[in-house]
Amino acid sequence: MQIKRFIFIVLFSLYAQWAWATLPIQYWQTASGARVYFVENHDLPILDISVEFAAGSGMDSANQSGRASLVQHMLSLGAGGLTEDQIATALADVGAQLKNHFDRDRAGIALRTLSSERERKQALDILARIIQHPEFPQEVVLREKARIIASIKESSTKPDYIGDRELMKMLYGDHPYGFNEMGEIEPLNRLQRADLLTFYRSYYVAKNAVIAIMGDITRLEATALAESLTGNLPADGAKTGIAPVSIPAAGIKRIPHPATQSHIQLAYPGLRRSDPDYFPLLVGNHILGGGGFVSRLMEEIRQKRGLAYSVYSFFSPYQEQGPFQIGLQTKKEQSEEALALTHKVLKDFVAQGPTEDELTAAKQNIIGGFPLRIDSNSKILGFLSVIGFYRLPLTYLTDYLEAVEAVTTEQIRQAFQRRIQPDGMVTVIVGAIE
Numbered sequence: 001m002q003i004k005r006f007i008f009i010v011l012f013s014l015y016a017q018w019a020w021a022t023l024p025i026q027y028w029q030t031a032s033g034a035r036v037y038f039v040e041n042h043d044l045p046i047l048d049i050s051v052e053f054a055a056g057s058g059m060d061s062a063n064q065s066g067r068a069s070l071v072q073h074m075l076s077l078g079a080g081g082l083t084e085d086q087i088a089t090a091l092a093d094v095g096a097q098l099k100n101h102f103d104r105d106r107a108g109i110a111l112r113t114l115s116s117e118r119e120r121k122q123a124l125d126i127l128a129r130i131i132q133h134p135e136f137p138q139e140v141v142l143r144e145k146a147r148i149i150a151s152i153k154e155s156s157t158k159p160d161y162i163g164d165r166e167l168m169k170m171l172y173g174d175h176p177y178g179f180n181e182m183g184e185i186e187p188l189n190r191l192q193r194a195d196l197l198t199f200y201r202s203y204y205v206a207k208n209a210v211i212a213i214m215g216d217i218t219r220l221e222a223t224a225l226a227e228s229l230t231g232n233l234p235a236d237g238a239k240t241g242i243a244p245v246s247i248p249a250a251g252i253k254r255i256p257h258p259a260t261q262s263h264i265q266l267a268y269p270g271l272r273r274s275d276p277d278y279f280p281l282l283v284g285n286h287i288l289g290g291g292g293f294v295s296r297l298m299e300e301i302r303q304k305r306g307l308a309y310s311v312y313s314f315f316s317p318y319q320e321q322g323p324f325q326i327g328l329q330t331k332k333e334q335s336e337e338a339l340a341l342t343h344k345v346l347k348d349f350v351a352q353g354p355t356e357d358e359l360t361a362a363k364q365n366i367i368g369g370f371p372l373r374i375d376s377n378s379k380i381l382g383f384l385s386v387i388g389f390y391r392l393p394l395t396y397l398t399d400y401l402e403a404v405e406a407v408t409t410e411q412i413r414q415a416f417q418r419r420i421q422p423d424g425m426v427t428v429i430v431g432a433i434e
Helices: 002-022 067-074 084-093 117-132 138-155 159-172 185-190 193-203 219-230 278-290 296-303 332-352 356-374 377-389 396-406 409-419
Strands: 026-029 035-040 046-053 097-102 107-114 210-215 251-255 261-269 311-315 323-331 426-430
Touching (some): 026 219, 035 219, 046 219, 046 377, 067 097, 084 117, 107 117, 117 219, 138 185, 138 193, 159 251, 159 261, 159 323, 159 426, 210 219, 210 377, 261 332, 278 296, 278 332, 278 356, 278 409, 296 311, 296 332, 323 332, 332 409, 356 396, 377 396
Parallel strands (some): 035 210
Antiparallel strands (some): 046 210, 261 323, 261 426, 311 323
């Protein structure tokens, strides 16, 4: 045990030094107020850039559900005098790729391009048009609304979609985090092009922008790049604060469905990204249900009793309390037994916390796997975006490893007792026995 402990400490120290030595994050603000996070790396002739805004579904209202998602989706479908086909052709011509990101807090777009001058210049010109001059063509708005509505109708027959939508309604009620990110059919039907323009002009502003840059350019080039992407955005816009989350009334909703298995989901308001309990909950959840086959839920529900093929738990931290969720699928006739056992495992974990052996194994797993989470430019770009959007320390990647190593069993037990009330969970069973 002592030898394993020594090896673990050595590996941890090496990983921490490596992360800090190779990822010096530079930070500044553009003239218009956008925040920029940059890591210079010339190992590959590739440049990754993302621009994100506080324009996620948390900025929606009940009567315009889906507006934020539709705006973000429409950015690259006509901008700066170019049609969607011309945009796609120009990017393909230089081998560049666009990727969208959207959740309850954030909306943005990422670009990967070669760093050579011609390719980079053409790709960045397209990105600048998309961010600063989207056109929301009327015919494309109508087409995409119809496509999204058709997708919602199709998804509404699937047990996972049904369960997730009902779970979020029970968990958050009228809070914006409870809205379906894609939207609801009736509000989407009512949305007009003018509604999209209003949202864009209110939330896609420089003070809401976080630019992450990773790759083969210099600081001087990165500075000019950031200015070119946000210089034509309005400096200020609508307020982007999210209302605090209320604790929901506990309850179980059983929904009949012809699926061969019952889909069970449980949830409770979890934690904010800036929560002081973040790391005890992160490590604790790895032990409870986030660590795959070595987790307690998997051991008790699958390995010992064969009630489910897979069972998992996770936290989704946001600006306000994102959901803590547990999910599994089981035979319909076993659904009540599986739910009761899931609840018991959670209740025991919250009451007693993990063992020292479980904690050591979890730390080894999390720290040992950490280099794989930052082994590519695109993964590092994702971390830069999170660090920037939630205003985390520039030393976050190093702090992450140190914080994981510092977690104790007692901290985990106390954190779960503060944050999670097993008897207060909301639960949805889709495919319940009628």
